[in-house]
Each structure stands twice: as structure tokens, then as C-alpha cells.
Amino acid sequence: MSASCDFHEPYFGANYPDACCIDGFLWDLDSCDVPGGSLSSGGDVPCPQCQHASWLETFQDEVEMEGWEAFEKKAARSAPTFKAVRHQQPEDHAKMAVWWLKGWDDAQKHEEEQSFKRWEASKQPDWQSTPPAVSGERGMA
């Protein structure tokens, strides 16, 4: 991938276009000390315009975590309500919904595993508390 595009929008926190695309990654235009000099900060974030799929994947963990947290808050599985991100395209919603639901499902699986472990742990004292036969009492009668 060595294609640059004309992406030139606010991205790194400025309210003016502070990002440009170089070889499919965003660079911070404010990281240039000398006018016309080279940029010192950037290259980590895929370009939302020409590397859109890669760019969207940078949000996957975050969206899965939102799904996980929604489960813990007893939110319904059917209503993903993750926050929208800038540069998001309409079809991204479906992809993010899949991630959100995965997070929710993982949380549920985790919860099931935890309650199974608790159940297993709770069996232990019962089994141990069965009184062993006291041999000394037999001859007392």
C-alpha cells in the first residue's frame, strides 16, 4: 500500500485540517517545526479515507469493550448503542454492531464461566462437610 490520497481534515485535535495522508497513514501537519520541513508525528493511524477498513479496525477493541460493559450493566443484547466516530461511513455501523455483540457475548460467556466456577467451589465444602465416621463411639454403647 503506497497510495496517498487528498485527505486533509481535522483529526489530531485541532479544529482546522491538521492531518494529511501519506502512504495511507495520517500525519500531523502541526508536527513540522520548519515551514516546508518534514513531519515528525504520525504514521500510526490508517487513513479513514483511502484505508477505511484498516482505520475502522482500530476501533474494534473499544467497541467490543462497550458491548462487554453493556452486558455488565444488564443492557439488552439487541440494542447496540455505541458512540459514533468521526469519519464513520453508514455501512460501518453494521461492522461495529458485530464487534459490539461479540463483546456482549464474550461478557456473557465470561459470566457463565465465573458462575460455573462459583458453583464448583460451592460444592467443595458440602462434600468435605460430610462427617467422617467416628470410630471411637462404636464401642461406647
Ligand SMILES: [Zn+2]
Ligand atoms: Zn488516504
